[in-house]
Amino acid sequence: MLGGHQICRADKNHAEPNQQRQPVFQEAAHFDCRASVRGAKIDGVSQKRPTNLLKSKTRNLNSEIKSPLTFRPIFMERIWGARRIETEFGKKLPPNVKIGESWEVVDRPEAQSIVANGPLKGKTLHELWTQDRQSIFGNVAEAPRFPLLIKLLDAHEKLSLQVHPPEQFAGKLGGEPKTEFWYVAAADPGAELVLGFREPIKRDQFESALREGTAADYVHKISVKPGDAAFLPAGRLHAVGAGNLLIEIQQNSDTTYRVFDWNRTDPATGRPRELHIEQALQCIDFDDVRPELIEPKGKLLIRNKLFEIQKWNLGSPRESTPLGQFAIVCCLTGQLACVNVDLAPGEFFLVPAQLQDRQLKPLAARTTLLRVTIPL
Numbered sequence: 447m448l449g450g451h452q453i454c455r456a457d458k459n460h461a462e463p464n465q466q467r468q469p470v471f472q473e474a475a476h477f478d479c480r481a482s483v484r485g486a487k488i489d490g491v492s493q494k495r496p497t498n499l500l501k502s503k504t505r506n507l508n509s510e511i512k513s514p515l516t517f518r519p520i521f522m523e524r525i526w527g528a529r530r531i532e533t534e535f536g537k538k539l540p541p542n543v544k545i546g547e548s549w550e551v552v553d554r555p556e557a558q559s560i561v562a563n564g565p566l567k568g569k570t571l572h573e574l575w576t577q578d579r580q581s582i583f584g585n586v587a588e589a590p591r592f593p594l595l596i597k598l599l600d601a602h603e604k605l606s607l608q609v610h611p612p613e614q615f616a617g618k619l620g621g622e623p624k625t626e627f628w629y630v631a632a633a634d635p636g637a638e639l640v641l642g643f644r645e646p647i648k649r650d651q652f653e654s655a656l657r658e659g660t661a662a663d664y665v666h667k668i669s670v671k672p673g674d675a676a677f678l679p680a681g682r683l684h685a686v687g688a689g690n691l692l693i694e695i696q697q698n699s700d701t702t703y704r705v706f707d708w709n710r711t712d713p714a715t716g717r718p719r720e721l722h723i724e725q726a727l728q729c730i731d732f733d734d735v736r737p738e739l740i741e742p743k744g745k746l747l748i749r750n751k752l753f754e755i756q757k758w759n760l761g762s763p764r765e766s767t768p769l770g771q772f773a774i775v776c777c778l779t780g781q782l783a784c785v786n787v788d789l790a791p792g793e794f795f796l797v798p799a800q801l802q803d804r805q806l807k808p809l810a811a812r813t814t815l816l817r818v819t820i821p822l
């Protein structure tokens with residue numbers, strides 16, 4: 447068993463325009479995780495890191511990379527969340543809190559994935575990115591942090607209508623650009639996503655709809671079922687409807703502008719939550735009318751300069767990526783293994799660029815997975 451998840455009781459607002467989402471507390475907790483390492487003895491997790499790991503610059507890491515890396519999930523309390531990350535994916539959540547997000551792969555100032563297995567156990571994703579780039583990630587483009595952020599998202603209630611800034615506005619508005627991808631892992635009957643507008647609309651028309659509380663009449667709602675996927679380029683108006691359990695793969699950014707909160711009040715304060723209309727109106731793409739869900743092209747779901755995502759039906763062993771290119775793999779259904787690390791649905795591992803044995807092997811019938819890479 448791998449132990450030790452973190453929980454972050456973040457601000458009850460989903461997001462702030464200036465990224466004020468520092469967790470109120472972040473602590474090690476000894477909850478079990480189903481990701482298992484076969485044939486290896488795993489001891490309890492300590493937050494203290496062995497000091498030899500901190501001297502990694504000087505050693506030859508490649509010979510030590512013998513298996514994929516798993517990370518400890520970081521659970522985020524959210525007013526709109528529930529317990530589905532535990533009931534559907536078997537992750538042991540802290541009791542009596544509504545968990546909306548599990549951050550599975552993250553390198554941000556306020557949250558760090560920590561390696562949970564092998565000789566790199568205890569290292570943060572940021573340490574891997576800054577100290578072991580070539581061995582773990584191969585020839586990816588230079589960036590101050592690992593450029594992707596991967597989460598599970600349990601929307602028991604619908605989330606606010608929101609937008610993230612495109613690159614050309616992000617700097618001016620003091621935020622970071624964010625493009626996203628959603629995979630629907632589970633959805634209640636009637637579950638919906640909101641993507642873009644229903645009809646062509648002008649900015650001032652939408653602005654008055656926001657003032658009058660009628661913005662919901664103008665958005666484009668799509669019914670979804672498990673297996674559907676959506677692309678959300680920065681600037682696309684969007685919301686997650688109630689009853690969706692999503693895998694969210696996104697640019698490493700936490701800038702969200704809340705456009706409309708469905709005329710709800712925050713039960714904690716009895717007041718509406720803060721909106722960021724000024725910033726949002728500068729970012730929203732008003733020509734984005736009736737965008738559709740992703741139509742897969744064979745295995746390929748989406749490829750852009752930020753990420754490539756493929757969905758595989760893993761009927762027989764297959765190389766994750768060529769030697770020299772890393773991949774992040776998420777099990778969707780069934781069970782799979784690489785070297786001695788097994789993955790169950792909702793679990794992730796990172797196949798390092800220099801791992802020699804890169805075969806993904808199905809361990810159960812109807813095993814499916816998402817493979818995430820960064821295009822070179």
Ligand SMILES: [Zn+2]
Pocket residue numbers: 608610626684702
């Ligand atoms: Zn979003």
